[in-house]
Structures are given as structure tokens and as C-alpha cells.
Amino acid sequence: MVETQYYIALAAILFSIGAVGFLTRRSAIQMFLCVELMLNAANLALVAFSRAWGDLLAQSAVFIILTLAAAEVAIGLGIIVAIFKKRPTTNVDVLSSLKG
Amino acid sequence: MVVFVILAVLAIAGAIGTISFKSGIYSALSLVGTLLTLAMMYVTLHAQFLASVQVMVYAGAIMVLFLFVIMLLNESQMSGADPLPWVQPVAIAGGIVLAAALAFTAFQFKAPKNLETATAALQGGTPGAIGETLFTKFLLPFEAVSILLLIAAIGAVSLVHRQPAHNEALETTSEHATDNAYSDETSSNPAKVVA
Amino acid sequence: MNFVAPDVNYYSMLPFITVLLTAVFATILPFYVSRKAIAGLSAVGLLVALAASIGLWNTNLSSFYGAYRSDNFALGFGIVLIVGALIAVISSVDVAKRGGTMQAEFFAILLYAVSGTMLLASAHDLIVLLIGFEVMSLGVYVLSSFQETAKSEEAGMKYFLLGGFASAILIFGIALVFGATGKFGLEAINTAVLSPEFKNSSIAAVGALFILIGFGFKVAMAPFHQWTPDVYTGAPTVVTQFMSVAVKAAAFAGFLHIFGLALQNVSGWQTPLQFLIALTLMIGNLAALRQSNLKRMLAYSSVAHAGYVGLAVLASPSQGFSSALYYLGIYTLMNAGAFAVLNVLSKDDDGLEIESLAGLGSSKPLLAATLTFFLLSLAGIPPLGGFIGKYLIFSAAASSGYYGLVILAALTSAVSLAYYLRPIGLMYFRPRVTVLPDFSGRSTRVLLVVCAAGVLILGLVPNAVYGLLELVKK
Known part of the structure; x- marks a missing residue:
């Protein structure tokens, strides 16, 4: 049986990759994909901890977080479609009217 | 351990693909790969219900929605140079440091229980076992998450029929606003004016 | 399978359920009745x-x-949140007059967001708290991208992406704390930390840091405040008004709960939080000095105020909780009041140049007088409420030994006088240059007077209300 530490380390690596992607990508959709990657890293950590503690609460929490991610995607893609359907690209740099 | 290493390598490869492909579609498909590997990993962690939900909801529904939007916006080329070119190397270096620090912390973790006995308590993470927790100890989050779904549905609907600011037609007709607040005044009233 | 019946007591959730039911009605009824009726219904629901x-x-x-839990802390925050939402509902009535009508969904989404904030303030479980946090955030993302102007859309996009990033960080932190x-329960976490088996x-320290960053984004603490000025400027003014008071107050309620109850005995987050507060105080106040737009100035000022309230998180929970609640109550009245004046004076949602306020004192005495009141209170001039709020928080932080930060807060608050007094000077000692519109209806004028009176009363007789809040202590 693989120890919990390895799963947490993997979750940490996935989380960091997601964070780097969020900071370097310029397309709104790809930034959002990176947020999803980070959420999944958190879920993996929770599932691994759930096994370490022998507690199903954390697995139920992952179920809730999955729902939460789905709701966030509904709103997020709604905003992205509403905003970018009249613009040529989803590059966030085209949105730059607010300065100061 | 062999299974874990294979799955971990696949997951990391998918994650790196997600953040490095220029095309949105390849990015999304790489993420689907990572999500599927994570689902397999959930099986090895005795979370069978979550594994199936991960495949159906996450890799299935959510990612299909993403792909649909990418196609809809015709996101073929992610053009444009980065306005802050120094961000990329700094972010990558910072990410490596963050990953190393977090992984180091992860190995500080001391298992609170014997892994075999703890795993046995999970009952395999079957739908029955999860359901029992959800409807007893976790009832409030389970009920509260319905508000989240409600606001997501209403929010998404309201986002698609937003009103343009400073609509002349709207200003002239707002005096005798219809008695139905949802009626789409921006599109129906100009027609009335013409008639 | 041994089924244990869950412990359900809906009576304790009465305020939350009332707001939620009102929200459901505000979703369905716009098919049948007018916008004004929905506004009235929302206000009545909030009053109930x-x-x-x-x-x-x-x-x-x-x-x-x-x-x-419906303890006094949660109920007190609930009252502050409801008042913040009421002010936004009343202000939204005037928006119709300048042609920028709020969509009918505005009220429904606002009320759902309010129910999320109340859940966040009453939750004693990390997952429930997270759901409240998300309901509130999703609502505000939609509200801030409500108008089809480039600025509103940009605000919504920025807020959503950074908010999603912050939620992901927060969830990872929750996973690590678990x-x-x-445990997920706040008290249970503290018990586990104190138990001898805690290894x-x-x-836990890394998890606390991640949660700190997640909440730092939401309450706009530097260096995670970058979205704040843009989002606050770009969003419709009524939404900014709601975000700057209710969202901030609710996020602080969660912040105080997590760090005051669950993680108070975990080390490692106090020093980073001190850095965040120091940076927030300096950046917020110094950047506000340079603003020429009143809306943007108020945005930076709200960043600075996040720094003041942050001091209460550092203080011991027994003093920190009640002083933060008192401060946020006053802050809700004065900041939402200032935004309400801004809302009726501006012809669109882009805000107002501070220069154009010149001569307002003689042309619109009521608006000028109330705005003066709110700005003086924000600056912390005695005997107004803002002063007492700051005093309580500073003394709570000082009694926990954070003298350096308190001195810094006092110094930056002296700097803040410069940008709060400038509009007042312009209004009363300069001749009128631009003619500002005045969209204030009767309800808004009453609202402004009530808010100003509240600020004055909370400043003059602090013991009357703060005495009640003493009961917040457990």
C-alpha cells in the first residue's frame, strides 16, 4: 500500500503546476483550466487524507467540492462566453480599460 | 507502488500539457487525461464512488462544457505576446520552489493511524457508505450546496440576457415599464416604437 | 447500517432561511410583477x-x-450584512432614473449572495464555510459583470479569475488542515491541535498559510489587493457598494472564525499576517492619495480599512471578535453611505472626478452634508463612529502586544485625512465648476440621513451597542 505522503507530494506538484499555469497563460479559458487543475490537486489531497484518517467525511467533502467546481464552471464559462463572443480572442490582455 | 508511479507520471504529464499547449483544445484534452488518471488513483485510495463521479461529472460533463466553449469561441490561435515577459521565468522558478517546499512538507506528514485499519474503516468508499455520511453528519453542506447550484443556474441565465448600458429605447419606455420585470425590454420595445 | 437522525433545528436558521425564501420569490415573481415590487419585496424580506x-x-x-451556530457573533454579523444589503437595494432604486436600469435578476442574485454571506458568518465547519464563501463569490461575480459595458465586463472577468484562483488556494489549505x-469542525480542529497526539x-501551519492567502484575496489585503481598484471601479456602483461592505464583512467573519477559533493555537500564520496588514495599511492609504476619481479613491480606502480590521484577527479572540464586529457595523453604514451619495451624483457607473464636487455644499446641501459626515467618519474623526471603531480595534491589538502595527495604523490613518478631507474642502470652499446630476429619490434621502444618524449615534454612545456586543465573548 502506497503511503499517504506520496499522494500529498503528487497533489502538491499538481497544485504548483496549476498555479504556474495560471500566472503564465494569457487566455482566460486556459487560466480557468489551471484553476480546475488546482482544485483537483486539493481533491486528491483530501482523498488521500481521508484514507490516512479512515474517515469518510473527507470523501464527502470532495463530493461537495466537485459540485462547487461544477457551479463555478457554469458561472465562469457564462462570463467568458458573454464577454468574449464579441471579441476576437480570449486573451485577457484585450481587457485593459481600467487603469490607475 | 508501480501503479502509483505510472499514474503519477501520467498525471504530471497531463498537467504540464495543460499549461504548455498553445491551443485551448489540446490544453483541455490534457486536463481530461489528468482527471482520468486521478480517477484511477481514487480507486487505489478506496474511493470508488468518487472515482466514478470524477469520470462522469468532471472528465465527462465539466470538460465537455469547456471543449464546447472553446469551439464556440473558435479559439484556434492564442495570439499576442505576453505584456510582462519576465513573469514566465519568475513564475516557473517560483512554481518549482513552491512544489519542492510543499512536497517536503508532505513528507513531514506522520500517519495518525495504522494505514490498514484506517483503510478498512472506509468500506471501500462505496456509494452506500458515502451516502450515509452525506445524509447524517454532512447534511448541512449537502443542503447548502443546493443554493450554490441555484445561484449558478440563475446567474448563468442572467449573464446571457444582460442589458446594454445607455439604451435609448430603454430610457424612453421606462416611464411605462411593462408590469413584467423579466420582459426583455431592450429587444421588444424598439419594435413597439416602430409600430 | 446504523442510521443516526441528523440534528436539524431550522428555528436557529430563521434569518438565513428568510433571506433564502425571499431570494426564491425574487427569482420567480419577476415573471408577474414589476421591478419596483421586487425591490419592495426584497426590502421587506430583509427587514423580516x-x-x-x-x-x-x-x-x-x-x-x-x-x-x-446562531450565537451573538453570527447574529451580529447577520445584522450588519442585512443592513448592507438593504442599503444596496434602496440605492438600486435610483439607478433606474439615470437609465441604467438594474436587471430584474439583480435582486434575486443579491439575496442569494446575502444568504451565502450569512452562511459564511454562522458556519462552524470548514466545508459549510466554504460553501457560504462560494455562494457569495459566485453571486458577486455575476453582479459585477452585469452591464454590457467594457468596464463592467473587465471587472467581472478579473474578479472571477482571481476569485477562482483564491478559492482553489483556500480549498487546498482546507485539505491540508484536515x-x-x-476534522472539519472549527472547535474540533482546535481540540485536535491541543491534544497530545497532534503530530x-x-x-497545519502550511494549511493555515494557504487559507490566509485565500481570505487575503477576498478581503483585499495587499499584496493580493490588485483586483480591488479595478473591480470596484468597473462594477456597477450599487454592486461596488455591496461588495465593499457586505462581502468584506462576511469574509472577515469567516476569517475571524477560522483563525480565532480553529487555528489560534497553530503557529506560523501570525507573522505573515502582520506583514500583510502592514503592507495593506501602507499601500491602501498611499495609493488612495493619488486618485482623482472618487469611486477609485473609495476602492483604495476600502483596501486600507481591510488592514485596520485585520488587526482584530491578530488580537485575542475575546476582544478581536467584538471590536471587529463593531467596526464593520460602523464601516457598513459609513462606506455604503458614501457610495450611496456617489451613486446618486454620477451620471453613469464610471464614478465621479473628485474635482467636480467643487461647490456641492451650496448647490446640494443634504448630499454634501451627509457625504462630509461619512468621509469624516471614515477618516476616524471623533466623535463619529469611525473613531470609536478604530479605537476599539487598536486597543484590542495593543493589548495583545502588537504595538508596532498599531502605531503604523495610527500613522497611516493620519495620512488618510489628506484624501478624505480634500473632497470636503472642495465641496465647501470652492465655487461650483461642473453641474452634477442629482438622482436621489425620497427613499435614498431618508437612507442617507438614517446612515449618518447611525454613524453619529454609534460614535456618541458606543457603550449602548458595545455593551450588547460584550456578550459576543464566549
């Missing part, structure tokens, strides 16, 4: 919830095995 909160005072009920303690202090 306010009455319910007052009725539950001191009952200390809880539900769902203590995951939802890993260290094996994972480093994991």
Missing part, C-alpha cells in the same frame, strides 16, 4: 430577517451538530 436576527439574540441556538487534524504541526 433583521427582526428574526434580533429575536434570536442571546438564544445561542445551534443546528446540525454545531455546524451552524490532513493535519482529521502534524508543519502541515
